[in-house]
Amino acid sequence: MATHRLEPTLWYNALGSFPPVLHCADGDTVITETIDAIGYDRDGVARAQRPNPTNGPIHVEGAEPGDALRVEILRMTPTRDTGWTFDVLAANVVDPEAVRSLPPPQRVTWLIDRQASTVRLENPPAGLEHFVLPLEPMIGCFGVAPRGGQAFSNATSAENGGNMDYRGFGPGTTVWFPVAVPGALFSLGDCHAVQGDGEIVGTGIETTFEVEVRLSIEKGRKLVWPRGETATDIFSVGNARPLDQALQHATTDMLNWLTSDYGLSATAASHLMGQVVRYDVGNVFDPAYTMVCRIAKKWLPARRTARP
Amino acid sequence: MATHRLEPTLWYNALGSFPPVLHCADGDTVITETIDAIGYDRDGVARAQRPNPTNGPIHVEGAEPGDALRVEILRMTPTRDTGWTFDVLAANVVDPEAVRSLPPPQRVTWLIDRQASTVRLENPPAGLEHFVLPLEPMIGCFGVAPRGGQAFSNATSAENGGNMDYRGFGPGTTVWFPVAVPGALFSLGDCHAVQGDGEIVGTGIETTFEVEVRLSIEKGRKLVWPRGETATDIFSVGNARPLDQALQHATTDMLNWLTSDYGLSATAASHLMGQVVRYDVGNVFDPAYTMVCRIAKKWLPARRTARP
Amino acid sequence: MATHRLEPTLWYNALGSFPPVLHCADGDTVITETIDAIGYDRDGVARAQRPNPTNGPIHVEGAEPGDALRVEILRMTPTRDTGWTFDVLAANVVDPEAVRSLPPPQRVTWLIDRQASTVRLENPPAGLEHFVLPLEPMIGCFGVAPRGGQAFSNATSAENGGNMDYRGFGPGTTVWFPVAVPGALFSLGDCHAVQGDGEIVGTGIETTFEVEVRLSIEKGRKLVWPRGETATDIFSVGNARPLDQALQHATTDMLNWLTSDYGLSATAASHLMGQVVRYDVGNVFDPAYTMVCRIAKKWLPARRTARP
Amino acid sequence: MATHRLEPTLWYNALGSFPPVLHCADGDTVITETIDAIGYDRDGVARAQRPNPTNGPIHVEGAEPGDALRVEILRMTPTRDTGWTFDVLAANVVDPEAVRSLPPPQRVTWLIDRQASTVRLENPPAGLEHFVLPLEPMIGCFGVAPRGGQAFSNATSAENGGNMDYRGFGPGTTVWFPVAVPGALFSLGDCHAVQGDGEIVGTGIETTFEVEVRLSIEKGRKLVWPRGETATDIFSVGNARPLDQALQHATTDMLNWLTSDYGLSATAASHLMGQVVRYDVGNVFDPAYTMVCRIAKKWLPARRTARP
Incomplete structure (x- = not known):
């Protein structure tokens, strides 16, 4: 190290x-x-x-x-x-x-x-x-x-x-x-x-x-x-234009994260995201815009995998 | 009343x-x-x-x-x-x-x-x-x-x-x-x-x-x-699709608000917005999407007008 | 009359x-x-x-x-x-x-x-x-x-x-x-x-x-x-913003038209549309934009229904 | 050659x-x-x-x-x-x-x-x-x-x-x-x-x-x-997403072309484009979409420059 x-x-x-x-x-x-x-x-x-x-x-x-x-x-x-x-x-x-x-x-x-x-x-x-x-x-x-x-x-x-x-x-x-x-x-x-x-x-x-x-x-x-x-x-x-597509990328990625690493079904992940998700706006100046899909860790179940 | x-x-x-x-x-x-x-x-x-x-x-x-x-x-x-x-x-x-x-x-x-x-x-x-x-x-x-x-x-x-x-x-x-x-x-x-x-x-x-x-x-x-x-x-x-346009509406409105009610020049309002603005996402499910352009009151100068 | x-x-x-x-x-x-x-x-x-x-x-x-x-x-x-x-x-x-x-x-x-x-x-x-x-x-x-x-x-x-x-x-x-x-x-x-x-x-x-x-x-x-x-x-x-969504509306509607009135499967309709469709742009000035999905009648099979 | x-x-x-x-x-x-x-x-x-x-x-x-x-x-x-x-x-x-x-x-x-x-x-x-x-x-x-x-x-x-x-x-x-x-x-x-x-x-x-x-x-x-x-x-x-932006790029480029090579003022170019322009849709499948802004040559004035 x-x-x-x-x-x-x-x-x-x-x-x-x-x-x-x-x-x-x-x-x-x-x-x-x-x-x-x-x-x-x-x-x-x-x-x-x-x-x-x-x-x-x-x-x-x-x-x-x-x-x-x-x-x-x-x-x-x-x-x-x-x-x-x-x-x-x-x-x-x-x-x-x-x-x-x-x-x-x-x-x-x-x-x-x-x-x-x-x-x-x-x-x-x-x-x-x-x-x-x-x-x-x-x-x-x-x-x-x-x-x-x-x-x-x-x-x-x-x-x-x-x-x-x-x-x-x-x-x-x-x-x-x-x-x-x-x-x-x-x-x-x-x-x-x-x-x-x-x-x-x-x-x-x-x-x-x-x-x-x-x-x-x-x-x-x-x-x-x-x-x-x-x-x-x-x-x-998610990085793309329009901002809608950046949001789609970030949302889809969070869905995949919650189902693959936290053992949630698509339905359970949707419940969680639907009621606690926060979106943050990154760059809206450049060719690709940035949208962040964020969830407070206090709402997450224990990780099924060892990976962060 | x-x-x-x-x-x-x-x-x-x-x-x-x-x-x-x-x-x-x-x-x-x-x-x-x-x-x-x-x-x-x-x-x-x-x-x-x-x-x-x-x-x-x-x-x-x-x-x-x-x-x-x-x-x-x-x-x-x-x-x-x-x-x-x-x-x-x-x-x-x-x-x-x-x-x-x-x-x-x-x-x-x-x-x-x-x-x-x-x-x-x-x-x-x-x-x-x-x-x-x-x-x-x-x-x-x-x-x-x-x-x-x-x-x-x-x-x-x-x-x-x-x-x-x-x-x-x-x-x-x-x-x-x-x-x-x-x-x-x-x-x-x-x-x-x-x-x-x-x-x-x-x-x-x-x-x-x-x-x-x-x-x-x-x-x-x-x-x-x-x-x-x-x-x-x-x-x-701002309410519109795509989210980019909702953001444009909300941002333009905040610019107009700061210049008309708070006595800021377009440049001063831009400085303020550029470094402290927060965007919140409202509805992204309906025909029109909602984007909110938000500024903490602690950064605002005194209002030039009596209106809130 | x-x-x-x-x-x-x-x-x-x-x-x-x-x-x-x-x-x-x-x-x-x-x-x-x-x-x-x-x-x-x-x-x-x-x-x-x-x-x-x-x-x-x-x-x-x-x-x-x-x-x-x-x-x-x-x-x-x-x-x-x-x-x-x-x-x-x-x-x-x-x-x-x-x-x-x-x-x-x-x-x-x-x-x-x-x-x-x-x-x-x-x-x-x-x-x-x-x-x-x-x-x-x-x-x-x-x-x-x-x-x-x-x-x-x-x-x-x-x-x-x-x-x-x-x-x-x-x-x-x-x-x-x-x-x-x-x-x-x-x-x-x-x-x-x-x-x-x-x-x-x-x-x-x-x-x-x-x-x-x-x-x-x-x-x-x-x-x-x-x-x-x-x-x-x-x-x-299709009438919507952005133009991408107007295009989605018009394309989906043409797909539905070909499958419901012309007896085509989704696959057959896709073949037809994929190789002969033409898009025309209507209004791109107003709040909603207009996209037209057009097909020459010479490519169409006989209508299954009596309706135009 | x-x-x-x-x-x-x-x-x-x-x-x-x-x-x-x-x-x-x-x-x-x-x-x-x-x-x-x-x-x-x-x-x-x-x-x-x-x-x-x-x-x-x-x-x-x-x-x-x-x-x-x-x-x-x-x-x-x-x-x-x-x-x-x-x-x-x-x-x-x-x-x-x-x-x-x-x-x-x-x-x-x-x-x-x-x-x-x-x-x-x-x-x-x-x-x-x-x-x-x-x-x-x-x-x-x-x-x-x-x-x-x-x-x-x-x-x-x-x-x-x-x-x-x-x-x-x-x-x-x-x-x-x-x-x-x-x-x-x-x-x-x-x-x-x-x-x-x-x-x-x-x-x-x-x-x-x-x-x-x-x-x-x-x-x-x-x-x-x-x-x-x-x-x-x-x-x-114009190549970009959404299609609206591809259209903006192609339209702006045509405006620049008409004013720089054909000697038209912005107003004259706008008159021409406004009443005779045609848009063609290229790719709407890939990350960037393609929009073409087209004008029939019969409407163009003589080129001011030797370049095509």
Whole structure:
């Protein structure tokens, strides 16, 4: 169970079967510093191209198609005193007629107080003078290489993960990705200091972090979509457009999870989901949208299988 | 500020310009017993047709097109010891290929313990023997007559409200509807003991309640979509398909709300929404889906206007 | 088989159970002059409100829920020398980012040469000096009262028809609507001199016509969606958003039509549809979009039933 | 202007920056035999994996990002006496509730009469005994490598082309793709003997062809989406889900085409499109759907530019 420090010298802008920049073993921990969504590092130096340059890929020895890669997000430490966002709602999240009156988007700076763990606008407009947000770090873009020789831009997402921009992907969360190629080829980047649901201004508060993750293999788990677990909940992730289809993917995956791992019949799983399910909206800005189907663990029966 | 007791003898299955069954004044309170989604009353007697028979319409004196009808949900007291649900996910919330393996939906009974304020399945399947839910009452279907001589089935929703099936519509919540006809013509029904997001089995736990609401007029408010407020949040509601469009409606409405009532520029409102907005999924079972755009009141600047 | 001349003095802007303005018998013919989409008549006099004021409703004696109303479009004679359109693509048919650069829509005049049966812009912009279109009359909005006490704006469409804006609804076409209320309550209006697919500028060339239709009842036909027939094709119509769902409705209806009336198995119908189906796009401007699923009659087996 | 014969020994199942199997010059012609959608060749020998193995990629010397690759489909000669289809509508093209009653899809054989240029089922079900279709060859899947190091499965489509399954991609049609990588890296496969709109049974009549294409470079054309031209029409192609978004892409691209190459203002282009545009539905089976926005050349003003 080694700990690796990954210091990238090149960054990809897609998740695919690119040459790995690090090899690690099942259960190893990786510590790495991410750069921001347009490639600036902790010192404000441009290091890579947009969109969403990611650290990786990391080859996890022994991971094979059909396995799941378990990613425990152990720590996210901010490494810069500033972040940035766009300053206006994205055209695709408002009514088409309302686009006419949106101002053109500009990039603006936020100040990150790493002692206080807060974030605020450098130059707040009227009404937001006291708008100070608690730091809530999250990974915007992470995942594994997709199947079939494919490679997807870090500006979108699919079965293999990608730019899901879900607030739930913060420290303490464990995520599983479906391994589609030998070694899984895991990458991560595009971390946010804070972000509302949907990433509806086209960004979270984009900044740099030191991220620590533990990477493990669960053999033969045969996932279709990413899954996750927090202290209180389990969740399935669907990535597609329209949001309806993302919801269908996430809902179907949760149904399959409850029936395969928790021993529920389709009817029992439906009862549970019908009355306690929660949906969270990830990215609704990119080509594929993200919908999360979540259930509090307190409602779950004991797992029939040993697997999480 | 009178209190009226509405004891319906007929129920409509649509929101429209039907003859009012009650007239009340601005600020009056109405107490009424709802029947369930297929028309059974507290005693299990069939009183009305499906879908979602509603109590009303109630004519609020002085309400005119362009006003808002404010509905304060003061109390929801369950009046029956049983509720019912369908027992399997709806076909439209899973992947199309997954529909092939869904069993046909059956109606099943839940037991409501009105002392303990809990709900559980009468005959729980394996794994749900200990599945006991706290009672969380909500109004599934309510709203006002739509504009232009229209009338919409209680099986769907639109600008005028309707079958939104949002968990947030419970006691303590205030809702505003856009008045489109003189008197507003407010109706309510289809109350649930509990419901997960999306009403994804096609029902909440369907039962009967005594509901108490206060109805008030806010002149000239010119709403487009329903809005609401809880102890902690304000929210805008969009009703449409696909869910993406419902989200666009709700997001645009929140943008308009923040700029018109809270004095924020489009940019300031975008900053606020971009980093703190939450989306909640209402109904994703009916012809129109419901998406809620919600913001915690703690982030809001002081209102520029006197209106809530 | 009488012929009626309907000269309206009031126009509704919705399809619903409004008091009929004409009663006719099964098989009767109705001749009526339509006004344009914003209520101007042949003489340019404002007679009614927008949107899409319709002539009707017409009560067809003997029509009952579960029957089909057959509407034969016998003739459409233009009655005015001008029509009008909007002059820019609608916001919802272009990419959201492209809306920013669309000019605000203006109404412009087209000249209708009733002798030559052609249409051209009154003031053509550069490049369209020779843009002269053949007159291709069509009914934009027609249908029957919907079920369940509902009424839908003439700005949208549903199972009962409405503002479908399909080019195929011209002289020579026969259309069937599902009767949902006694007498069917048929209305028509919003006729166009020409229109491209989708009505993507938000209008066809809006003008006035004298329209002649024959109205007949087909007992117990139990339609769900409008259907049509031309000299060469049969077609099913789906009205919904997104366009994907409209396509699902139309496709499902065609499958049902082929299996119930033409004696094909689901497999045989699928073979036929899979290799020869054509989709036509109706309205993609209104709340509900229209998709048409069409099959050339030359591919059809003999009808098993006597019904068209 | 050489003619190359490409005889593949390996086939990719994605469009991406894979090592080219042929280099050719601007204006060269390539003749190649395609195998079917699941990898069987003219002799029924399994040569490659599904989905949609493609011949290529072909490196066109001198093609650079920002150029367009012009592909003239010169000839498609069927090389096998059989094709196959699935025998039932795909689950995603019917109403979700209708999926329950669809039989499971089976593969069935069609007979191709290469002398008569006709196609018929080997074992026609009742009602289709006389169902004989004219051969209408088309290329299901073709395109170039996408930008940003991406690679997309031949089961879907995007800006770079892919599995668009549009009937219009037959002999006589010219298609332009946006070049995103040096050499363009063009591939083609998945040819159909016949196919209805939408590929709604999940296949056309899948068989093998000898295909002849001429590949040329148009410098600096800066396309976003594929475009095409037939003897009578020009068309823009949008690939996305939902179909609404594919329509937005294709419509926006046609607007841009008319304004940039034909010298029309946005208003003039809107007039033209509004009254004469036709939409054709390509694939509605795969992850991305295809919508074609088409205009008859007779309506177009003279091109301002020399480019087609």
